[in-house]
Amino acid sequence: MNIAGIQARLAAFADERDWEQFHNPKNLAMALAAESGELLEQFQWLTADQSEQPDPSRLARVAEEMADVLFYLVRLADRLEINLQEAAADKLEVNRRKYPADRVRGDARKYDEYE
Amino acid sequence: MNIAGIQARLAAFADERDWEQFHNPKNLAMALAAESGELLEQFQWLTADQSEQPDPSRLARVAEEMADVLFYLVRLADRLEINLQEAAADKLEVNRRKYPADRVRGDARKYDEYE
Amino acid sequence: MNIAGIQARLAAFADERDWEQFHNPKNLAMALAAESGELLEQFQWLTADQSEQPDPSRLARVAEEMADVLFYLVRLADRLEINLQEAAADKLEVNRRKYPADRVRGDARKYDEYE
Amino acid sequence: MNIAGIQARLAAFADERDWEQFHNPKNLAMALAAESGELLEQFQWLTADQSEQPDPSRLARVAEEMADVLFYLVRLADRLEINLQEAAADKLEVNRRKYPADRVRGDARKYDEYE
Numbered sequence: 001m002n003i004a005g006i007q008a009r010l011a012a013f014a015d016e017r018d019w020e021q022f023h024n025p026k027n028l029a030m031a032l033a034a035e036s037g038e039l040l041e042q043f044q045w046l047t048a049d050q051s052e053q054p055d056p057s058r059l060a061r062v063a064e065e066m067a068d069v070l071f072y073l074v075r076l077a078d079r080l081e082i083n084l085q086e087a088a089a090d091k092l093e094v095n096r097r098k099y100p101a102d103r104v105r106g107d108a109r110k111y112d113e114y115e
Numbered sequence: 116m117n118i119a120g121i122q123a124r125l126a127a128f129a130d131e132r133d134w135e136q137f138h139n140p141k142n143l144a145m146a147l148a149a150e151s152g153e154l155l156e157q158f159q160w161l162t163a164d165q166s167e168q169p170d171p172s173r174l175a176r177v178a179e180e181m182a183d184v185l186f187y188l189v190r191l192a193d194r195l196e197i198n199l200q201e202a203a204a205d206k207l208e209v210n211r212r213k214y215p216a217d218r219v220r221g222d223a224r225k226y227d228e229y230e
Numbered sequence: 231m232n233i234a235g236i237q238a239r240l241a242a243f244a245d246e247r248d249w250e251q252f253h254n255p256k257n258l259a260m261a262l263a264a265e266s267g268e269l270l271e272q273f274q275w276l277t278a279d280q281s282e283q284p285d286p287s288r289l290a291r292v293a294e295e296m297a298d299v300l301f302y303l304v305r306l307a308d309r310l311e312i313n314l315q316e317a318a319a320d321k322l323e324v325n326r327r328k329y330p331a332d333r334v335r336g337d338a339r340k341y342d343e344y345e
Numbered sequence: 346m347n348i349a350g351i352q353a354r355l356a357a358f359a360d361e362r363d364w365e366q367f368h369n370p371k372n373l374a375m376a377l378a379a380e381s382g383e384l385l386e387q388f389q390w391l392t393a394d395q396s397e398q399p400d401p402s403r404l405a406r407v408a409e410e411m412a413d414v415l416f417y418l419v420r421l422a423d424r425l426e427i428n429l430q431e432a433a434a435d436k437l438e439v440n441r442r443k444y445p446a447d448r449v450r451g452d453a454r455k456y457d458e459y460e
Contacts, residue, residue, distance in 0.1 A: 001200050002117045009207060017214060018221040022275050025177075026158045026166035029151075030274040032184070033378055036144075036151040037267015043141045044260040045252050045453035047393065051141035054195070062140075063197045067206035069147070069188055070199060073181060080169070082178045084185060085116050091182030092124060099132060106133040108390035137390050145389040148263055152382015159375040160338035160367050162278065223275035231430050232347045239437060247444060248451040255407075256388045256396035259381075262414070266374075266381040273371045281371035284425070292370075293427045296418060297436035299377070300429065303414055310399070312408045314415060315346050321412030322354060329362060336363040 003084055007074045014075070025079050032072035039065040118199055122189045129190070140194050147187035154180040233314055237304045244305070255309050262302035269295040348429055352419045359420070370424050377417035384410040 001009070014020050042062050043051050054062060077084040116124070129135050157177050158166050169177060192199040231239070244250050272292050273281050284292060307314040346354070359365050387407050388396050399407060422429040 001204050006200075006203050006207075013207070013210070016216040017219050019223065021221070022223045024163040024166055025169070026161060026163050027274055029155050029158045029166075030270050030375060030378075033148070033151040033155045033375075033382075034267045034271040034274055036148040036184075037264045037270070037378075040144050040148045040260050040267070041264040043144045044257055044264055046141060048139040048141050051139055051144075052194070054140070059195065059197070062195065063202040064206055064209070066188060066192060066197065066199065067202045069151075069184070070203055071206070073184055073188070077181060079167070080174065080177065082174070082181065084181065085121075087178040087182045088121050088185055089116050091179055091186070092121075092128070094179070095128070101131040104132050106136070108134065108137045142389055145260060145263075145385050148260075148267075149382045149386040149389055152263075152379045152385070155375050155382070156379040159372055159379055231434050236430075236433050236437075243437070243440070246446040247449050249453065251451070252453045254393040254396055255399070256391060256393050259385050259388045259396075263378070263381040263385045266378040266414075270374050270378045273374045276371060278369040278371050281369055281374075282424070284370070289425065289427070292425065293432040294436055294439070296422065296427065296429065297432045299381075299414070299418055300433055301436070303411060303418070307411060309397070310404065310407065312404070312411065314411065315351075317408040317412045318351050318415055319346050321409055321416070322351075322358070324409070325358070331361040334362050336366070338364065338367045 003074060006070070007078050010071055010075050011078055023075055023079060025076055028072050028076040028079060032069060032076065035065060035068040035072060039069060118189060121185070122193050125186055125190050126193055138190055138194060140191055143187050143191040143194060147184060147191065150180060150183040150187060154184060233304060236300070237308050240301055240305050241308055253305055253309060255306055258302050258306040258309060262299060262306065265295060265298040265302060269299060348419060351415070352423050355416055355420050356423055368420055368424060370421055373417050373421040373424060377414060377421065380410060380413040380417060384414060 014023055039062065042054070042058060042065065046054070074084065076082075077087075129138055154177065157169070157173055157180065161169070189199065191197075192202075244253055269292065272284070272288060272295065276284070304314065306312075307317075359368055384407065387399070387403055387410065391399070419429065421427075422432075
């Protein structure tokens with residue numbers, strides 16, 4: 001099930017439930033952010049090291065929250081007629097230009113902090 | 116470029132910049148939430164109707180922010196060895212059981228608000 | 231109970247539970263964002279009009295989530311030795327300069343979108 | 346400048362700019378979450394230890410973002426006629442019951458993870 005497949009299934013899922021009325025881009029952006037908050041909650045009291053090795057029940061919960069984030073992202077793309085794979089390819093190119101490997105190696109500062 | 120393709124490119128991108136050291140799951144969950152906040156910002160003062168028809172410059176910005184959300188989601192999956200497509204298929208099944216179409220039609224209440 | 235009073239009580243609350251070890255600024259910023267996501271969730275499927283008049287149970291839940299946001303904000307200020315009231319006064323002054331009333335009246339664009 | 350003072354100034358600020366039309370609770374909850382995302386961004390690549398000692402420019406930025414979070418929180422309270430100080434006192438009492446000090450000492454699990 002690739003992105004297009006997920007998108008088609010989610011559209012059918014929303015349509016069967018008459019949920020398209022709630023799925024305007026504003027609401028979907030909110031739902032996406034709320035789900036990303038639930039994902040955050042799974043890691044908030046863990047150390048960085050602990051976050052590398054979540055126990056099985058936490059890992060299962062994390063996978064569920066990640067799926068929820070993906071669902072709202074894909075639904076938003078659908079409603080705005082954005083091709084998510086093209087957007088990803090374009091942004092990857094932007095990032096390549098913003099963060100030349102030889103300049104930013106080992107440095108996580110944001111690109112706009114470089115003079 | 117499907118999810119696996121994006122994942123491979125992002126891993127190479129991080130590796131070339133020696134950024135894997137920053138990309139522990141805790142930090143990636145934070146970055147994902149921060150990007151979802153930037154996406155939110157694009158819609159916060161728009162009405163629901165306006166959010167359906169963003170002007171071209173806003174739409175381009177939205178597509179960039181959505182790509183950023185996708186990138187951190189895919190990176191997180193990579194670092195936790197979660198198969199995002201499997202997680203999506205599993206969660207879709209969970210949602211089918213939680214929200215039977217004939218019960219929730221036209222109603223956006225969360226499943227746990229149903230008695 | 232003003233901000234200083236809340237701050238003192240929360241510090242005692244954390245200390246009694248030996249929770250200061252978890253309350254570094256990074257973790258507190260995550261917890262604050264996670265709580266703001268829970269607040270968001272209360273409004274995500276409501277129209278703007280419905281959000282003005284939440285039913286009593288939702289309003290109670292909203293008040294609880296808002297208290298949680300405030301708590302992590304105040305804890306973060308405590309740990310970073312930031313005086314929240316001074317920070318608020320300073321930022322209000324910044325905003326006055328950024329958004330002159332006669333220039334931005336009725337317009338919600340962000341200041342950096344003004345030429 | 347206490348919470349009531351901030352609330353009065355922000356209401357005047359919004360009124361002078363004819364911004365009350367944008368400040369419905371749904372939009373304010375979004376703006377609050379977006380600001381909490383900007384706060385998150387300040388800490389996302391820092392270690393927990395580094396987050397304890399941000400450099401002066403980061404600390405100044407953090408204080409600004411915290412003020413923004415506080416502003417939207419206070420505006421939201423204003424629009425929903427929630428007394429934020431009462432809500433804080435009530436929630437503190439709830440937390441005392443949920444997390445008895447002798448039971449949760451040194452343990453950050455959420456209350457609902459206790460059997």
